[in-house]
Amino acid sequence: MGQVIPENYTDLFEKQAFGNLGTLMQDGSPQVTPVWVDYDGKYVRFNSAKGRVKDKNIRRDPRVSISLQDPANPYRYLEVRGRVVEITEKGADDHINKLSQKYLGKPVYPFRQPGEVRVIYKIEPKKVSSMG
Amino acid sequence: MGQVIPENYTDLFEKQAFGNLGTLMQDGSPQVTPVWVDYDGKYVRFNSAKGRVKDKNIRRDPRVSISLQDPANPYRYLEVRGRVVEITEKGADDHINKLSQKYLGKPVYPFRQPGEVRVIYKIEPKKVSSMG
Numbered sequence: 001m002g003q004v005i006p007e008n009y010t011d012l013f014e015k016q017a018f019g020n021l022g023t024l025m026q027d028g029s030p031q032v033t034p035v036w037v038d039y040d041g042k043y044v045r046f047n048s049a050k051g052r053v054k055d056k057n058i059r060r061d062p063r064v065s066i067s068l069q070d071p072a073n074p075y076r077y078l079e080v081r082g083r084v085v086e087i088t089e090k091g092a093d094d095h096i097n098k099l100s101q102k103y104l105g106k107p108v109y110p111f112r113q114p115g116e117v118r119v120i121y122k123i124e125p126k127k128v129s130s131m132g
Numbered sequence: 133m134g135q136v137i138p139e140n141y142t143d144l145f146e147k148q149a150f151g152n153l154g155t156l157m158q159d160g161s162p163q164v165t166p167v168w169v170d171y172d173g174k175y176v177r178f179n180s181a182k183g184r185v186k187d188k189n190i191r192r193d194p195r196v197s198i199s200l201q202d203p204a205n206p207y208r209y210l211e212v213r214g215r216v217v218e219i220t221e222k223g224a225d226d227h228i229n230k231l232s233q234k235y236l237g238k239p240v241y242p243f244r245q246p247g248e249v250r251v252i253y254k255i256e257p258k259k260v261s262s263m264g
Contacts (some may be wrong), residue, residue, distance in 0.1 A: 018201065018206055020152035020164050020166075020199050021164070022154040022162030022163065022164040022197070023162065024160070024161075024162060025213075028156070028160055028195075029156075029195040029197070029213065030154030030155065030156060030162045030164075030195065030196060030197040030213075031154065031197050031211070031213065032152050032153070032154040032162075032164055032197040032198065032199040032211060033199055033209075033211055034152075034199060034201055034206065034209055063160075063161040063162065064162060065154070065161070065162040065163050065164040066164065067152050067164040067165055067166060069150065069166055074150055074166065077165075077166055079163070079164060079165055081157075081161065081162075081163065
């Protein structure tokens with residue numbers, strides 16, 4: 001069963017707070033990189049491109065953790081641990097544009113590389129920790 | 133053999149950039165939390181308290197990853213993967229005060245809890261990735 005993000009922390013997903021996403025390398029060691037993130041009320045979602053290290057890691061082992069700090073107060077933060085339960089290219093272009101609007105104020109994602117295939121990853125929260 | 137942080141990214145350790153530290157839970161899943169961090173020219177160092185989840189995780193499996201974003205440009209970031217090669221309480225009170233000065237402008241760490249034992253963790257960088 002998934003867990004819900006506490007209501008008094010969902011505002012972090014409305015702010016320009018980066019997620020710092022932890023995935024697992026092939027040897028089981030951790031990898032951490034910043035990502036754009038949102039929350040659809042059930043899943044924590046981020047968007048990456050097919051073939052990147054984190055994409056390969058998640059397809060091998062879907063266990064992840066994501067940490068978000070409040071830009072207005074870095075001592076207020078949220079950590080969501082769980083599994084990526086869905087990986088889809090469907091709607092991923094719209095989703096990256098939506099995130100571009102949120103983080104950059106630009107309605108079209110400006111960093112797209114030639115041939116890049118965008119992917120949405122949906123995390124089912126299993127353990128939510130908060131501070132501050 | 134350890135790797136060196138590229139000189140054109142060491143400024144991130146002078147700024148008030150949080151590290152987002154990835155460790156491994158007992159079941160091998162990732163855990164990510166923000167930490168204060170510095171760099172002594174060889175080791176990436178952070179400071180925590182004995183008995184916390186990350187402390188237990190690192191004592192069980194020293195493999196970690198830490199991600200730092202430039203506060204002036206979040207698309208400029210550094211990821212350092214490696215191992216915690218030293219865990220010590222020696223100098224840890226001075227170190228947390230030094231980090232308090234850096235991050236809060238306060239020469240004495242103000243968040244200390246009764247009975248808390250501070251600990252320094254030293255990461256030997258094995259793989260350094262940068263962006264931006």
